[in-house]
Amino acid sequence: MRLPKVVSPEPSRFVRLLAGDTVERVGRRGKFVVAQLGSGRSLVVHLRMTGRLIVQPAGAADEVPYTNVLLTFADGARLAFADVRQFGRMRLVEPEEPWAAEVGLEPLSDDFTFERFSGLLDGRTTPIKVFLLDQRRVAGIGNIYACEALWDARIDPRKPAGSLSRERRRRLHDAIRTVLARAVEMRGTSVDDYVDAEGLKGGFQNQLNVYGRDGSGCVRCGRPIVRTVLVQRGTWWCRNCQKR
DNA sequence: AGGCGTACCTGAGGGC
DNA sequence: TGCCCTCAGGTACGCC
Numbered sequence: 001m002r003l004p005k006v007v008s009p010e011p012s013r014f015v016r017l018l019a020g021d022t023v024e025r026v027g028r029r030g031k032f033v034v035a036q037l038g039s040g041r042s043l044v045v046h047l048r049m050t051g052r053l054i055v056q057p058a059g060a061a062d063e064v065p066y067t068n069v070l071l072t073f074a075d076g077a078r079l080a081f082a083d084v085r086q087f088g089r090m091r092l093v094e095p096e097e098p099w100a101a102e103v104g105l106e107p108l109s110d111d112f113t114f115e116r117f118s119g120l121l122d123g124r125t126t127p128i129k130v131f132l133l134d135q136r137r138v139a140g141i142g143n144i145y146a147c148e149a150l151w152d153a154r155i156d157p158r159k160p161a162g163s164l165s166r167e168r169r170r171r172l173h174d175a176i177r178t179v180l181a182r183a184v185e186m187r188g189t190s191v192d193d194y195v196d197a198e199g200l201k202g203g204f205q206n207q208l209n210v211y212g213r214d215g216s217g218c219v220r221c222g223r224p225i226v227r228t229v230l231v232q233r234g235t236w237w238c239r240n241c242q243k244r
Numbered sequence: 245a246g247g248c249g250t251a252c253c254t255g256a257g258g259g260c
Numbered sequence: 261t262g263c264c265c266t267c268a269g270g271t272a273c274g275c276c
Contacts, residue, residue: 005252031270048270050254066254085253087270126247135271142269191269192256211269231248234267 006068006083008091017041017092018071030103030139040095045081050193051088054080084193104137107176108184112138114173121161121169128164128172129157130231141176144189144211147236149175151210156244157235182207210236 007014022038033053035043045053054064058076069081069090081090093099105112105120120137121128131137132146141149150157152175155168164172188194188202191212195201209219214227214236223240 046271049268083253084255085268087253089271130247133270144269189269194269232250233270 003068003086006081006086006088006090008089014092018043029100030106030135031142032100032103042093042095042099044091044093044099046089048083048085048087048089050085051081051083052193052195052199053197054082054195054199055197056080102136104135104139107138107140107180112173112177114170117173117176118166118169121164124161126161127158127230128155128161129233129235131161132176133233138176140180143233144191144208145176145179145183147211148209149179151237151242152179154241154243156242157230157237159244210238212236 004011009017017039018037021041023043024036024038027034027036031046033045033047035045037043045051047053052064056062056064056078060078064080064082066084067080067082068086068088071079071081073079081088091099105116117138121131124131126134129146129150132141132149133143147157149172153168153171155164155172183189183202183204186203186207187196187200189204189208190201191205210225213225216225217223218225218238218241221238221241223238225236225238228235228237
């Protein structure tokens with residue numbers, strides 16, 4: 001283990017608590033990967049920008065570059081938590097600890113109804129794209145999928161969230177679900193670093209309509225895709241077919 | 245409460 | 261070649 005800030009509790013306690021525990025199952029909540037442990041604790045991981053969780057079978061010789069935490073299992077298999085930029089976090093959470101209290105609706109679950117989504121938008125003056133990135137409202141949408149969903153729904157990313165018409169809210173609710181579902185089906189978006197637990201790239205980067213495509217033509221109308229900046233984040237969109 | 249700027253990090257790529 | 265600048269899939273924190 002290197003870089004103590006990456007884990008919590010602090011490294012010596014983290015290691016002591018984790019030693020001898022077992023992984024019962026692995027799931028997800030928002031952008032967090034959650035391993036349920038035999039002890040009742042959870043190992044909660046956030047990859048942030050460049051983090052990777054890589055599973056290696058027993059006997060694998062190669063070391064994962066930039067490994068910050070390396071877990072070795074009884075059978076010799078390994079789990080490497082690697083991250084060039086050291087933004088990613090791995091946290092060991094006690095059984096009843098409410099670590100996900102601030103994490104919002106799961107957009108691919110049945111809870112994400114149109115009415116609930118619409119209710120979250122009411123009264124908000126923040127730009128709709130900024131709203132989509134707020135993990136406390138709807139969980140799991142990052143910069144890529146926010147840009148793609150807004151293009152899909154033909155909505156100007158700057159439009160105040162609460163000012164969207166019912167029709168636009170409908171289109172956006174649909175777009176969030178379809179964009180995320182398609183991305184999951186393609187096993188994610190590997191623009192640069194992202195790989196899955198087996199080290200494989202996703203495929204959705206080949207189906208992006210706006211993200212990173214400034215200068216090329218909108219596939220819907222042919223006008224150029226532009227990159228602007230909204231709250232310090234690159235924002236790619238079509239000025240012609242995404243409207244306020 | 246919410247919005248904004250900055251901090252946290254390293255590496256890749258472009259311009260000169 | 262190499263230096264300097266900007267940008268990157270995301271939060272977290274402090275200030276107004």
